[in-house]
Amino acid sequence: MSAQIFSIDAREDGGAKLALNFKHDAHSGIRRISCDLSPDGLLQLVLYAEALSLRQHLGHPAASRLSVDGLELSCDPATPDLHVTRQAGYARQTASIPLEFFQAEMAGMTEICMSRAEVSKHAPVLKQLLAECVGPEKLDQRLGQDEADLVLHQLREIAFLLLVREASARGSALGRKLRGKKTQDQAREAVRVILLELATELVPVSA
Structure with missing residues (x-):
């Protein structure tokens, strides 16, 4: 069928x-x-x-x-x-x-969802925090630098969509951390954890 x-x-x-x-x-x-x-x-x-x-x-x-x-x-x-x-x-x-x-x-739906997420009020700071996050340990040695860069880019896109959804929810703890000047380090850590969790789930150690 x-x-x-x-x-x-x-x-x-x-x-x-x-x-x-x-x-x-x-x-x-x-x-x-x-x-x-x-x-x-x-x-x-x-x-x-x-x-x-x-x-x-x-x-x-x-x-x-x-x-x-x-x-x-x-x-x-x-x-x-x-x-x-x-x-x-x-x-x-x-x-x-x-x-x-x-x-x-x-692929077209991914582009649409990314475009919608990018107009979120939290989008600029989330993109900046994700850009600051380093990739999984020794990823470039496992895949080669070019391939590792492509994988990290896709991981950041997935993380961005997840984080925008979380930060936009009413009463979101992440949203409060992103807005507060004194909680930026906490927000940075939350973003880093999400990215590394995705890498653990989606990028096999043997890759």
Whole structure:
């Protein structure tokens, strides 16, 4: 049940419309999976796609799963496809997308989410703090300088999206630290921890 057409279109409210047209082996004609993603749902999907992309780029794909807005995505490194399940009430639909098609389509969504995050009031200071963070220990020795720079850039983008979401939440402790003159060191440490946690999760030691 491989998808014939996969598309995802951003909406003005910050969410997106996802659609897959596919042919079911047991039925004639084309079937369709569609899902309205909330703004946070779209961000989760973008972060998932970015993590998949980084692990695949490093040659260390891993099994993964995401559940968001009634949609479940799963990836098995033994297959070239991303598996999609849509649960709406008692109705359940499943299909698959070649992972390369999914990543190509999601690249545009990543750019949109980055553009939206960059207009956040916390964006300038977060970008500055991330730029000050050094990469994981000996990353350049493991990957070579050019490759390490590319990986660190992608880690910073993922961290930036996560941190903007956290800092923008009402009552955010990180937001308070970013705004306070006396808490900049605490904010810097919080940013550093997020970046290193991402590196530990997404960049295998053997990379």
